[in-house]
Amino acid sequence: xxxxxxxxxxxxxxxxxxxxxxxxxxxxxxxxxxxxxxxxxxxxxxxxxxxxxxxxxxxxxxxxxxxxxxxxxxxxxxxxxxxxxxxxxxxxxxxxxxxxxxxxxxxxxxxxxxxxxxxxxxxxxxxxxxxxxxxxxxxxxxxxxxxxxxxxxxxxxxxxxxxxxxxxxxxxxxxxxxxxxxxxxxxxxxxxxxxxxxxxxxxxxxxxxxxxxxxxxxxxxxxxxxxxxxxxxxxxxxxxxxxxxxxxxxxxxxxxxxxxxxxxxxxxxxxxxxxxxxxxxxxxxxxxxxxxxxxxxxxxxxxxxxxxxxxxxxxxxxxxxxxxxxxxxxxxxxxxxxxxxxxxxxxxxxxxxxxxxxxxxxxxxxxxxxxxxxxxxxxxxxxxxxxxxxxxxxxxxxxxxxxxxxxxxxxxxxxxxxxxxxxxxxxxxxxxxxxxxxxxxxxxxxxxxxxxxxxxxxxxxxxxxxxxxxxxxxxxxxxxxxxxxxxxxxxxxxxxxxxxxxxxxxxxxxxxxxxxxxxxxxxxxxxxxxxxxxxxxxxxxxxxxxxxxxxxxxxxxxxxxxxxxxxxxxxxxxxxxxxxxxxxxxxxxxxxxxxxxxxxxxxxxxxxxxxxxxxxxxxxxxxxxxxxxxxxxxxxxxxxxxxxxxxxxxxxxxxxxxxxxxxxxxxxxxxxxxxxxxxxxxxxxxxxxxxxxxxxxxxxxxxxxxxxxxxxxxxxxxxxxxxxxxxxxxxxxxxxxxxxxxxxxxxxxxxxxxxxxxxxxxxxxxxxxxxxxxxxxxxxxxxxxxxxxxxxxxxxxxxxxxxxxxxxxxxxxxxxxxxxxx
Ligand code: GDP
Ligand code: MG
Numbered sequence: 001x002x003x004x005x006x007x008x009x010x011x012x013x014x015x016x017x018x019x020x021x022x023x024x025x026x027x028x029x030x031x032x033x034x035x036x037x038x039x040x041x042x043x044x045x046x047x048x049x050x051x052x053x054x055x056x057x058x059x060x061x062x063x064x065x066x067x068x069x070x071x072x073x074x075x076x077x078x079x080x081x082x083x084x085x086x087x088x089x090x091x092x093x094x095x096x097x098x099x100x101x102x103x104x105x106x107x108x109x110x111x112x113x114x115x116x117x118x119x120x121x122x123x124x125x126x127x128x129x130x131x132x133x134x135x136x137x138x139x140x141x142x143x144x145x146x147x148x149x150x151x152x153x154x155x156x157x158x159x160x161x162x163x164x165x166x167x168x169x170x171x172x173x174x175x176x177x178x179x180x181x182x183x184x185x186x187x188x189x190x191x192x193x194x195x196x197x198x199x200x201x202x203x204x205x206x207x208x209x210x211x212x213x214x215x216x217x218x219x220x221x222x223x224x225x226x227x228x229x230x231x232x233x234x235x236x237x238x239x240x241x242x243x244x245x246x247x248x249x250x251x252x253x254x255x256x257x258x259x260x261x262x263x264x265x266x267x268x269x270x271x272x273x274x275x276x277x278x279x280x281x282x283x284x285x286x287x288x289x290x291x292x293x294x295x296x297x298x299x300x301x302x303x304x305x306x307x308x309x310x311x312x313x314x315x316x317x318x319x320x321x322x323x324x325x326x327x328x329x330x331x332x333x334x335x336x337x338x339x340x341x342x343x344x345x346x347x348x349x350x351x352x353x354x355x356x357x358x359x360x361x362x363x364x365x366x367x368x369x370x371x372x373x374x375x376x377x378x379x380x381x382x383x384x385x386x387x388x389x390x391x392x393x394x395x396x397x398x399x400x401x402x403x404x405x406x407x408x409x410x411x412x413x414x415x416x417x418x419x420x421x422x423x424x425x426x427x428x429x430x431x432x433x434x435x436x437x438x439x440x441x442x443x444x445x446x447x448x449x450x451x452x453x454x455x456x457x458x459x460x461x462x463x464x465x466x467x468x469x470x471x472x473x474x475x476x477x478x479x480x481x482x483x484x485x486x487x488x489x490x491x492x493x494x495x496x497x498x499x500x501x502x503x504x505x506x507x508x509x510x511x512x513x514x515x516x517x518x519x520x521x522x523x524x525x526x527x528x529x530x531x532x533x534x535x536x537x538x539x540x541x542x543x544x545x546x547x548x549x550x551x552x553x554x555x556x557x558x559x560x561x562x563x564x565x566x567x568x569x570x571x572x573x574x575x576x577x578x579x580x581x582x583x584x585x586x587x588x589x590x591x592x593x594x595x596x597x598x599x600x601x602x603x604x605x606x607x608x609x610x611x612x613x614x615x616x617x618x619x620x621x622x623x624x625x626x627x628x629x630x631x632x633x634x635x636x637x638x639x640x641x642x643x644x645x646x647x648x649x650x651x652x653x654x655x656x657x658x659x660x661x662x663x664x665x666x667x668x669x670x671x672x673x674x675x676x677x678x679x680x681x682x683x684x685x686x687x688x689x690x691x692x693x694x695x696x697x698x699x700x701x702x703x704x705x706x707x708x709x710x711x712x713x714x715x716x717x718x719x720x721x722x723x724x725x726x727x728x729x730x731x732x733x734x735x736x737x738x739x740x741x742x743x744x745x746x747x748x749x750x751x752x753x754x755x756x757x758x759x760x761x762x763x764x765x766x767x768x769x770x771x772x773x774x775x776x777x778x779x780x781x782x783x784x785x786x787x788x789x790x791x792x793x794x795x796x797x798x799x800x801x802x803x804x805x806x807x808x809x810x811x812x813x814x815x816x817x818x819x820x821x822x
Contacts, residue, residue, distance in 0.1 A: 001073050004050065004066035006040045012071035013037050015101045018182045019068040020209065023301035031055045032069055035102050064298050072101045104152045105264050106181065110174060110205070111189035112198050113160030116217040119247035120189060121157040124257070141177065148257045151264075156183065162197070164204045166318045175318070178210065179303075185211045185260055192222040192229070192244070195371075196363055202238070203359040209273050209304035212240045213263055215256055219244035227371060234370040237590045239272035275306065277594055278358040280519060281346060285313060285339035292332045299326060312336045313343070314352040346605060361477075361596035365484065368595065386481065386595055395485040402478070403504075406469040410462055410508075417461035425454035443637060444630065451723065452629025452716070453622070462539060464614045466508040470501075471609035475601030484593050493573050494580030496520070497593055499529040503572070506536030507565075510779050512613055514786040521591065524584050527795060528576060530787055534779035534803055535572035537565050540718040544774045547722055551743040552767040560768070568775050571806070624782045628716030635687040636713075636727075642684040648677040682727055687712060701773065701811040702766040702819075704751060711773065717780050765818040769811040777807035 006012045014036050017027055031054045032038070041051040041058065049060040061069075109117045121127075125144030146153045158177060159170035166172055178186065188205055190198040205212045216222075216231055222244075235242035243259050245252035262268045277283065289309035294300050299308065299322075311319035313336065323332050340351045347354050368386060389395055429450045436442045473479045479501055487497030498520050506513035513533045520526045537545075545561055553560045655661070655669045682688050683705075691709035698708050706728040714721040722742075729745040749761040762770075778784070778800055788796035 001071055002067050003038065003052075003061075003069040003071050004043075004063050006043065006071065006073055008040055008043050010073065011037055011039050012073045013102070015070045015072055015104075016184070017069050019065075019301050020304050021300060023065065023068075023297075027061075027065065027069070030059055031057070038071070062297075065301060068301065100152060103150050104154060105185065105260060106154050106156070106183040107185045107187050107260060108156045108158055108177060108181070108183040109187050109189055110158055110164075110178075110201065111160060111217075112162055112191060112194075112201060115160065115189045115191040115194075115198060116245075116247040117157055117160060117189045120215060120217060120245065120253065121155060123247055123250045124155060124253055140173065146257070149261060151261055153257065153260065156181075161201065163201055164208075165314070166316055172318070178208065183210075185213055185263055187213050187215055187256070187260070188240075189215045189217050189247075192216045192218045193225065195229070195367060196360070199363045199366070200356075200359060202240070203276055203362060206238065206240075206274060206276055207304070207307045207310050209307060211263060211271065213256070213259055214238075214240050214242040215247075215252075216242050216244040217247050219252065220246045220248075230370040233590065234366060235270050237274075237366055237370070237592045239270065239274040239589075241268055241270045272589065274591065275521070276359065276362050276592075277521065278310075278355065279594075279596060281343060282313070282354065282358060285343055286310060288339055289313070289332070289335055292328065292335050293323075295328055296326050299323075310355065313340060314355055315340070347599070348602070357597045358594070361480075362592055362594040365480075365594040366592040368484070369487075369593065385598065389478070389481045390484045390595075392485070392488075395481070399482055399485065402473070406466070406473075407507075410465040410469065414462040414465050418458055421458050421460065425450065425457065429454070440637070444633060447637075448630050448633030449626065452633065452720065453626055460614075460618070463509055463512075464610055466505075467512070467613045468606060468610040470505060471606045471613070472601060475599060475606055475609065477596045477598045480593070480595055484595065487593055493576040494584070495528060495576060496522075496525055496591070499525060502529050502533060503536055506533045506538060508539055510534055510536065510538045510783045511786050512616065514783060514790060515613075515616060517790060527791055528579055528584055530791060530795070531579065531799060531802075532572040532576050534783060534799065535568040535575070535776065537568045537775055538718070540780070541774055543719055543722045545771055547725070547743065547746075548767045548771050551746050552762060552764045564771055564775055567772065571776065571810075575806075624716075624785050628781050629720075632687065632713050632716055632720070635690070636682055636685045638686060639684075642681055644677060644680055648673055648680075679728055682709065697808075699754070700815070701769055701808065702763075702815045703770065703773075703811075704761050706749075707761075707770060711777065714774065715778055715781060717782065718774060721774060763822070765815060765822050769814045769818070772814060773807045773811040775807075776810055777804045779803060 001012070003012065003014075014032055014034055016034055017024060017032055019027070036054060039053040041053055043050045048063045050063060050066055051058060051060045052066075053059070109121060111117050121142065121144065124146055127142075127144055140159070142157045144155050144157075146155060156177070158174045161168070161171045161174050164171055164175050164178070166175065177183075186205060188202050190202070202212070202214065214235065222229060231242045231244060241259050241263065243252055243256045245256055247253070259268065263271055278286065286306060286309045289312055290305045293305040293308055299305070308319055308323070312323065312332070320333070323329055326332065343351050343354055349357075364386065368390060389398060429446050432450065433442065433446050436445060470479075473482070483497035483500055485497070486500040490497050490499055499517075501519070502513045502516040504513075505516055510533050513536065514530050517526045517529045517533070520529060545564055549557050549560050651673050652670055655666055655673065658666070661669070683691075687709055688705075690712055691705040694708045694712070695703075695705040698711070703711075706725070709728060710721045710724040713724040725746070726742050729742060729749060746762050747760075751757050751759050751761055784796050784800055787799050
């Protein structure tokens, strides 16, 4: 009986609560739990809501909600008794009846034809329903009652189906049975010798978000074939307990029943609801549709909205009909149409096929990770390719080859447009300089905005190319294989294979890398990946290394550069290990790394994906870098009225009027004086004061205040570090000289104060420490902004502080230890 049918002032005992998601959670939190007594206060017919009393509280429920609570009515046992009610109840009889109702478990056997459902049913129930060797023998359902411990278990044997859709009467029957009878637990019987096909049905059960146990039947045949399957690991990945059974001789059946009771009592640790990852595009579509569906309480209370959304994307008419009666049906249908069009456009494939492919991708991933040897005969060809690409040995050289190809192509192809942009920015700056009259606006535009933003735009071709290759790898499906082979390795540092992709992207630019962590399902993995991404040395840091290495390590250029990158990686690993043991100490759950089918991507799509990623990057870089460039420019531009140590203007005038000099000699002299003036101005500007202010903090690292200023300006973007050094060390920055003069100036730089006065500022040791500092400290404003967006302010601040602290410690240790030996 349903709670909604109970009349006023009567008591009823709750037997079970069906329904889904938020509804179920809310209702159990309010105290509607099996075995509790509820009193009906006011239940006038046609009246909504209905008022109840439970555990001393008054609660009102909508009629539709009360419909989902099944109860035992005190009087329902014996209607006659009510009629002749004489004031006494047979209390004892009543209690046993309620107890029995509470201890009844409804289970349904669901599985492919010929997987052994009826055999299992017969063995368990002792009955002898006809066992057939072909599909369709079980036309409708049969029921049997089995007693196990305190429980009465009602088993329903359903017709065999390959899938739960609507194409055959059997499918519809199974589907309606699950939706209407809402069995407490579905036992998914699987033919172990044909795992891949059988698990397809399982993926649909997973989508439905119901309690499932897998009976891995015909386990004898699996063993005969010599296939090793780690079924307990597979079960943990799927969130479904798996019990091997041999229905013909009853092996495993009693285990199955004790598992049923465990799961019913919510005592099984394996049970959890997982989401099959359909890939970012489909997932996005599902979310969009879900948002629209959730506007309907009545639907959301009864079904998993995710399931309905997937069914709608599969263009299932039964679900469309279900939705069509809702008041926002029109909106839902429009949204579904739009999403389907988007997906079909993108994949050039029917949406139902895309989802089926994704399900098989999930199954392949799960099986490849948990089984050895040949899994069944129905395995598709693509698994053969996967056996190579995901091979525990060969997978790696193949991957490294592709990586090499990608970086090689990125940098060779990228160098041409890079030069064009460089020239264009310079020309544009010169042109703007001529048009705009001298003054603060002129300087802001030329030295602040054009120089700052221009410095970043120069990297655009490289970044776009990198994104293009990454899109290509994602679109073909290769990226999933990479994640797969990296999984074991990544597990060692508490991460999953999927974290590898963001980390790899980090070598290009940390900003899209942080954004790419979105593909990780688990928040813990996302955060951990985000926090170690900055140690992947991005391309913006490269100019700093190039400068330092060419100035101070002329003999071991490649080796030193390589060591910086490797130190970054080692640091990331160490930090991940520490964070895993401390901040993120929590047992993690295994999940399936799906292997989606290989696709031949269209150039159009890959370019579109590249552009999508690129524009996200540009927007972030554009806004943040623009503001930071202006800020840093202003800090070094003001105050204007600084006192110079000598009359620079005077000197320039006298050079100009000196007739003994040639034109070019004059220019050189003037340039030199101007640079000295500029440098002195930098020193006495606000940023100069800041640099001097932090000098005591960086002294122990062997740095002087000029390095301090460079580090400060690098907060905006690390490529700015080199530019600042150019100004501070008074060297002409000239693109085609490859900062040659700056190199010499750095080598000659002498400490002007402190205990090191008179000594060289830059030794190889200081240069190395400086490179490490630039590698590790505060990633850059854009990365922090990205972390803030993905994880909130707390983690953004944490990232700022912890990276900078580690940078300091590492540089300090390097300098202190190095000083002992050098
Ligand atoms: P249903 O279509 O799912 O109901 O499957 P049936 O129960 O009709 O079984 C189909 C065939 O598989 C029958 O010939 C059974 O004897 C056989 N079978 C069932 N379970 C097992 C098992 O665990 N091992 C083996 N080797 N055969 C089984
Ligand atoms: Mg059967």
